[in-house]
Amino acid sequence: MNGEDSPYMVELEGLVARLGSMGSRKVLIQSPLGLRGEAVRISQLLSGLGVASYISSSNCWGGCDIAYSEAERLGVDTIIHLGHTPFMRRDRVRTIYLECRHTDPKPLESLIPQILDVLDDAKSVGLAASIQWLDHLGTISSALERRGVKALISKPYMFSQYVGQVLGCDYSSLLPLESWVDCYIIVGSIFHALGAALLTRKMTVAVDPHSQAVKNLGEMRERVLRQRYAYITAFRKARKVGVVSSVKPGQARFGLADLLARLLRSKGFEAYLITADEVGPETLDDFRLDGYVNTACPRLSLEDQARMGKPFLLPMETLVALNLLEWGYVVENGVLMYPWGWSPAGGRIFWKILRGEEPSTGKDMRSQEISCA
Amino acid sequence: MNGEDSPYMVELEGLVARLGSMGSRKVLIQSPLGLRGEAVRISQLLSGLGVASYISSSNCWGGCDIAYSEAERLGVDTIIHLGHTPFMRRDRVRTIYLECRHTDPKPLESLIPQILDVLDDAKSVGLAASIQWLDHLGTISSALERRGVKALISKPYMFSQYVGQVLGCDYSSLLPLESWVDCYIIVGSIFHALGAALLTRKMTVAVDPHSQAVKNLGEMRERVLRQRYAYITAFRKARKVGVVSSVKPGQARFGLADLLARLLRSKGFEAYLITADEVGPETLDDFRLDGYVNTACPRLSLEDQARMGKPFLLPMETLVALNLLEWGYVVENGVLMYPWGWSPAGGRIFWKILRGEEPSTGKDMRSQEISCA
16 A cells, blocks of 8 residues: 555555455554554455454564464454564464655655765765665665675574564574674664664664654663662562463463573572563552563563663573673673574573573573474 | 562462472563562572472463463463462463452551541441452451441452452453442552442542551542543544554454444444553554544553544444443443443343444343453
């Protein structure tokens, strides 16, 4: 759809054809905040075609958060999921992933002078964007190259599906560029860029066309890392802790939560397994525990930490709190990333530490386990 | 449990015996906010018995909101549900309902002078409480009778399971007392009493031991009713509206939502079916519709209305907005109540109006349909 008042390009002809060929009669349309106008438009279109539709108003945080349960309760035959690319290895309910790409390059183009300004004397940059802005990376790379700055665009890796794409939790596609670039430019929300900044020591520039912001995240990176270490230190003084997992399809890491709880108990903590669909400070606070470990969405530990009050550590940070891993090592390899977010291939040391099989020694902590499909 | 620092009486011996006889090995403990300390205690107890437990941190709004989906995802064999009595006619996952009654009558006793004060010259009162305070209704009734005020305690009816019990959405047990009492006294949160106040024209006194408040809700009733009518009027000017249903097991009224959407379309509205697990202003706002109809928890229309901004009408209010029912009739019969909340027996007029079979005529709008099991 590219309605006169829609800022997004959505492939409606393809959608209608696919629904027709599948014989879909009743669908659930799921979308993140910001794309719900598109969901209403699609519902209206389908209504004219005789396909019944529900629009989900539940939160939707990514391709990890597909509304299978809601779809099953409603008895729909198909989910139409807007705004994210596939993350799950298989869908429990048939799911059509429908991208919503911004059609208008202007909000991005207008930021180019600011981008060039903040780049300083970088000669080579790594470029990536969230799926909504992917069509306009060429706009930036051309402008950069005209000024003599070489622009490298990342290849799909791990959970990203397209050249140049980053997700809110997976920045691994940026790593192969590391030795070739002086700087990263990430188009999307500030958080997309913060995730990248926490993965690399290279300068990272956030470009948010929506809020018209261009920002070097160097200071923010340092502040977040200092705060994370303070929470790790605070966690060491905790006695009663919760190990939190989510039942969201792409965030369900019950095995990891169980291993972490056992490890914590072996170190003298009282550890409880806590679950939720939506994990949040409002509902965790009532347990009045001293600290939490988060095995659900890694962004929660950064975005909700201030509202949590209590430490809300990522799995690797927990190993640091237990003196099983060096903080410097986590910082070097990327604090936001789950062990399996760094690379699908490589080391098994994280899991070995977790299982108590091996002390922290090597630099090779890259796990081949991707356990959320 | 009646631990030295727990304000609740929880029958732990019975729980342990039942889990043992059922052979439960892995449970999910679910509780509303305020009772999560008990959930942690129970998890600790079960750990010592070799029963694995998850504690749910999801919101839990009542006996309508049993975490079957979460339990199914976790693969537990039993749910332990704290703080509510059974609401569902059958449980999709084996569920043990564990009451948490306040052991200490003092917070209630200390309010008795205020209660007697606010009663004015009432000679006969109807008494009810939420399950947590049920053990102490006798404390009030004795004090009242000593002052010559006759206290009548309601019988279980509809969804209430005990003498004197009211739920957050079902006050039908109060109706048989209507012609015998001058006033109702409802012990629980202010909202429990507001629900009762909206059902009756008799004076309703809220007694909240937690916040130590005693309040005649007459003014609040009038204010809420005026606001409701203002939102009904605003809804009439809407063009694009959402009919909202929840997938929560005891709130899932997809058939009602569908009927309301069809009715709205027949009256010239653009009506969309919107679903969620958690229904809330934050997630509905992004659709930018002109108004909403709520078939999920009736409390949402009162408690979240101010934050919604847009009209968020109950089904009966929607019929008023469509000029199919008199506002005065709804006020007389209780605005909070769903058609099936008034009485399980009796009239079918609500459903007939909804299906377009019959115009609004009688006073007999009591449906036998209880469609949320």
